[in-house]
Amino acid sequence: MASDNTTKACMALFIAGLFIISALVVIPVDTDGADGAGFTITDQKGNEVSFDGPVDHIVTVGKGITATVIQLGAVDKIVVADKYSNTDESSLFDAFRARVSEGKATAGGTIFDSGRESLKAEIIDAADKEKRFDRAKDVVLLTGSDTYLVKGGLIDFLKNEGFRVLVWNDVYEYDDIIALVKDISMIVTGKVSSDVDDMKAVKEKVSSKLSENGIIDAKKTKAFYVTYSGNVFKVGNKGSIATSMIEAAGGNAITIDTSKKGTTYERNLTEIIETHGKDVVIFADNTIMKNEKYLSDLRQAVGNDVKVVGLNPLWNNYSIESMEGVKTIAGAMYSDIFPEWDTSKSADSSDDNIIIYVSAAVGACVLILCAAVYLMRRN
Numbered sequence: 001m002a003s004d005n006t007t008k009a010c011m012a013l014f015i016a017g018l019f020i021i022s023a024l025v026v027i028p029v030d031t032d033g034a035d036g037a038g039f040t041i042t043d044q045k046g047n048e049v050s051f052d053g054p055v056d057h058i059v060t061v062g063k064g065i066t067a068t069v070i071q072l073g074a075v076d077k078i079v080v081a082d083k084y085s086n087t088d089e090s091s092l093f094d095a096f097r098a099r100v101s102e103g104k105a106t107a108g109g110t111i112f113d114s115g116r117e118s119l120k121a122e123i124i125d126a127a128d129k130e131k132r133f134d135r136a137k138d139v140v141l142l143t144g145s146d147t148y149l150v151k152g153g154l155i156d157f158l159k160n161e162g163f164r165v166l167v168w169n170d171v172y173e174y175d176d177i178i179a180l181v182k183d184i185s186m187i188v189t190g191k192v193s194s195d196v197d198d199m200k201a202v203k204e205k206v207s208s209k210l211s212e213n214g215i216i217d218a219k220k221t222k223a224f225y226v227t228y229s230g231n232v233f234k235v236g237n238k239g240s241i242a243t244s245m246i247e248a249a250g251g252n253a254i255t256i257d258t259s260k261k262g263t264t265y266e267r268n269l270t271e272i273i274e275t276h277g278k279d280v281v282i283f284a285d286n287t288i289m290k291n292e293k294y295l296s297d298l299r300q301a302v303g304n305d306v307k308v309v310g311l312n313p314l315w316n317n318y319s320i321e322s323m324e325g326v327k328t329i330a331g332a333m334y335s336d337i338f339p340e341w342d343t344s345k346s347a348d349s350s351d352d353n354i355i356i357y358v359s360a361a362v363g364a365c366v367l368i369l370c371a372a373v374y375l376m377r378r379n
Helices: 001-026 061-072 083-087 089-103 115-129 155-161 174-189 194-212 241-248 269-276 292-302 320-335 352-378
Strands: 039-042 049-053 057-059 078-081 139-142 166-168 222-229 234-235 264-266 283-284 307-310
Touching: 001 139, 001 283, 039 174, 057 115, 061 078, 061 083, 061 139, 061 174, 078 089, 078 194, 083 089, 083 155, 115 139, 115 241, 139 155, 155 166, 174 194, 174 241, 174 320, 194 241, 194 320, 222 241, 234 241, 234 269, 234 292, 241 320, 264 320, 283 292, 283 320, 292 307, 307 320, 307 352
Parallel strands: 057 078, 057 139, 139 166, 222 283, 283 307
Antiparallel strands: 039 049, 222 234, 234 264
8 A cells, every 4th residue: 555655646746747847848939920820021122022921932042041041940941042051061051951952942043143143043943843932922032232132133033023022131230130030930930930039138138237237338348340351351340240249249349430331341450459458359250260370360460368259150140140149249258247158168058048947847857856765765
């Protein structure tokens, strides 16, 4: 009888534990909207496209947009993408590459002169020959320079062929990326992804925590973005996504110069350090970080005492990954306030809430196990 009671007690504890764990471990879900509901998306050029619900197929031109669709769990809807989405070294694109190798998607053209004609042909082929794209229901998402999209005639060509087209090529702020993710998630899932709230929450957490710690205005950490092109170092200006991420992470982006037209411009790095001091944090793009010579030249210009942090290319793009960029930048500038985001201490970029949930679940299991052992020993 005692043994039966023990067994029943253990089973009760086990079932209770399952309820506790299920309450603690929360799986993120899409919010705001439902499959099948109609909606309209307006792009940055004022084009409006109406949808009865999420699309069945999609064309993505621009690896940032491709990455966003993949991260939203809709890689199986991509039938054509630009070649850079296929050749990017990030493992994020592996799922798309697999579809290309299986013949379920095509990637080869670009928006530039050298590849625009092949890109046109691939989109036409998907719509006409292979019947993988419905011009009346599906959509082509484009990003890139107006030189090729507008003056090069790609947008007009696609519209004249009866394709529905949406264009994003003026994404300069972190908030713009959030808006882009919101629009694309509606297009491919019919709902606003929970990633949108997560991206907003990162920026809000930074603002709140810095305010609590009295980090405002002049107290903000000085920082800037640097890249290498045209055989010279160039720094981030207004309109640079990386500069925007520095600002979203609570930094003082010291290389913003409104008299300069470009999103980056040539600047003497040694002069910047001499003017602002060695407490400046430099965020370098992948072009520099993966090239020993460029990195050595950077160190020679700024010295070995200045903190230099590398940026993942997908952070500095039209991608949900920009959220991880803001976290890393904030952790690098304010490691005492955001130790969980300081990559020099921990490489774990998991969501804080997931860590809490899992820890709580493990704790619940330990308590259950201890109670079960105690009951068995009593009997």
